[in-house]
Each structure stands twice: as structure tokens, then as C-alpha cells.
Amino acid sequence: MMSSKQLFQKRLKALRKEKNYYYKFIFNGHFAIFLMILLGAFILGYGQWLKHIPMGINYTLIISILLAIVSIFPLKTLIEEADQLFLLPFEKEMTHYMKHSIQYSYISRLPIQILVLVIIFPLYNTLHPNQLPYFLVVVVLALIFPYFGLILRWQWYLFGLENWSCNVVLFIINLSGYYVILDALSYFGFGSIIGVMALILLLKQLNVQKQFPWIFMSEEAKRHRMNYYKFVNMFTDVKGIKAPAVRRKYLDVFLRRPKQFDADHMYPYLFTRNFLRGKDAFNIVLRLLIGALILMVWLNQPIVSAIIGALTMYIVVLQMSQFYTQEAYNLWPQVWPVAEIKVIEGYRKFLNMTVILLGLILSVVYILMNLHYFYVIVLFFVVGFLTVNSTIKKLKYQESLLKD
Helix, strand or coil: CCCHHHHHHHHHHHHHHHHHHHHHHHCCHHHHHHHHHHHHHHHHHHHHHHHCCCCCCCHHHHHHHHHHHHCCCCCCCCCCCCHHHHCHHHHHHHHHHHHHHHHHHHHHHHHHHHHHHHHHHHHHHHHCCCCHHHHHHHHHHHHHHHHHHHHHHHHHHHHCCCHHHHHHHHHHHHHHHHHHHHHCCCHHHHHHHHHHHHHHHHHHHHCCCCCCCHHHHHHHHHHHHHHHHHHHHCCCCCCCCCCCCCCCHHHHHHCCCCCCCCCCCHHHHHHHHHHHHCCHHHHHHHHHHHHHHHHHHHHCCHHHHHHHHHHHHHHHHHHCHHHHHHHHCCCHHHHCCCCHHHHHHHHHHHHHHHHHHHHHHHHHHHHHHCHHHHHHHHHHHHHHHHHHHHHHHHHHHHHHHHHC
């Protein structure tokens, strides 16, 4: 029988192989360039904002809340549903298995924690230039809190308590520790660590006779896995995942049924309907649009905002290419067969409508911020329609290859 370490390493290796496969589709060349430009725009805007920080806002509390939230790490166990049956003889080794899970959960999430600290430091140093030692203490706490939080989370699960209650307790403890140090400038914030350790010791005493919660832990692992698949599904197809539909009544105005529901009008309507009532494609477009609008308003620079708007149009159309494969090969072509060219042309009409709507939103915001450069909005539509034409050509070429 393999050891707990060997079992965990075997599953971790399989997980990394799967993630490396999907990363090729997520961080493709276009999306990577888009992220780099967004990062540069954020750094530029952040530097300008720090020179003219609005007063009258409790930034210390905001920083503490942000750190308290990001310091709550999820516990990733890599447990599978079948384990509750096949690993029952292995139950004594599960204590060591969970130690490896806690270490992996901590290390895998640590880069995000460090990134948040790097982003926060310029703001704190600008507001309190002579209080660097206190921020260094916060950095130490930000590295310690998550690890003890993971240990507490495991004991919490073992005792049979819910996930949300653990998050609430950890948030309160983390927030009190960060805020006491940053606002009161007191090292009594370390008392929060003592509080977490006391809870861990108490639960350990209560959990001496507890059995491993197989069902709960497998459900938690499945939830983490499905959340990851839903994220990946926004960029590429994931086998075996079903995206649920959501009725958004406020978008029904865009779902007027065509008067002639024939081969020419069916697919533009179906693509629009599935997009507006789906979760994956709709959410990623919404996030990209909101992020672009925030950067355009925040930076308030005509040239940079124009580049961000044009890139948003380009990336949105590209990211929606996988939406075609999800819908065009669905049930409808089997129920009501039509020529492939009709499906592709329906997709073209859907993309053109999307470009027009997104272009109008970006144009309104851009004109409000840069009225003297109103003519630049033409760039948004040009980039959008050119990308649509390029996407349709690729689809037609792919369909021609499938015929062979």
C-alpha cells in the first residue's frame, strides 16, 4: 500500500498535468497580451491615483478588510468521491494526508497573498511614510494567518461544522489582527494568532474520537473542482461540465422572438438566447467589459483608453469563439437540421449585434471622459467587425476540414 505522501503526490501530479493542458487555452497569446496591457494600465493609473489620493476615507479599514478576505485560504484536499469507499482501510493515514493537503493549499495560494501585499504597500507607505515597521509586522501576519487558518478549517470540518461559519470566524479574527496593528499601531494584533491557536487546540481535544468526514470532504473537493472547471469553461470546452441556464428578466428586451422562425432567423435568436441566459460566456464578457470601463474611467487618458477599448472588443470576440462550438453542436441542429452555412451566418449576426452593443457602451463612456476625441470611437467598431470577419473565416475553414 502506498503512503499518504505518495497518494497525494500522485493526485497532485495528475492535477498539474490537467491544469497545464488547460493553461494553453486560457493564457493564449491574445489573452496574455491583453493581461499585460491591463497590468501596465493599472500600474500607470495606480501611480497617478497615489499622487492625488482622496481624503476623508478610512483606507486602513479598507486595507484590513481586503487582507482579512484574501487571508482566508480554501482547503484543497484532492479527495475523490470514490475515496469514501475504497480508502476506508486507509483512514488512519488520512491525518498525514491532510497535512500534505494543508501544505499544498497554503503554497498554491501564497503568490496571490504576496501580490496583494505588494499592491497595498505603496498606498500604505503614501498614507503613513514613517510606519514601515508596522507594515512589516502585517506582512508577517499575512504569511502566518492563512496557514493557521487552514489548520483551523480542517479541525472545523472534522468537528462537523459548516464552511461558511469557518469563513466568518476567520474573517473576524484576521480583521481584528490587521486593524489593531495598522490603525492603533499596536502589536496586540498578535493576539489574533493566539486566538486561532486556542481554537485549534480546543477543537483538537474535541475531535480525538472523530472519524474522517468522507462525504463532506468529497463534496468540498468536488465543489472546488467544479468551480475550477467553470472558470476554464469560459475560455475553452471542458468535457462533462453542464452550464446551467439563468433567467435574466431585465435582458428579455433583447430576446424578442423573430416573426419568421426559419433557418435564416433561428440561429441568431438561439445564440442570443443561450448567451444571455448562460453563465460562462455571459459572465466572462461582463467581467471584461466592467474591467475595461473601470480602467478607462480611472486612467482618463485618451490614447490609453482607446487602446483598452479596442483590445476589449478584440478579446471579447475571440473569447466567444468557444461559445460557437458549445451551441452549434448542441441538440438544435439534430432536432431541426439546417445547412452549416446557415449556422455560421447566424453566429456572424449574433457577433455583429454583440459588437454593436459593446461598442456603444464603450463609446458612451469614452466620449464622457474624452469629449474632444469623440471620433476615436470608430476604432472600437472597426476592430470589432474585423475580428468578427476573421473569426467567421476560421470557422468556415474548420467546417470545410471536418467535411473531409
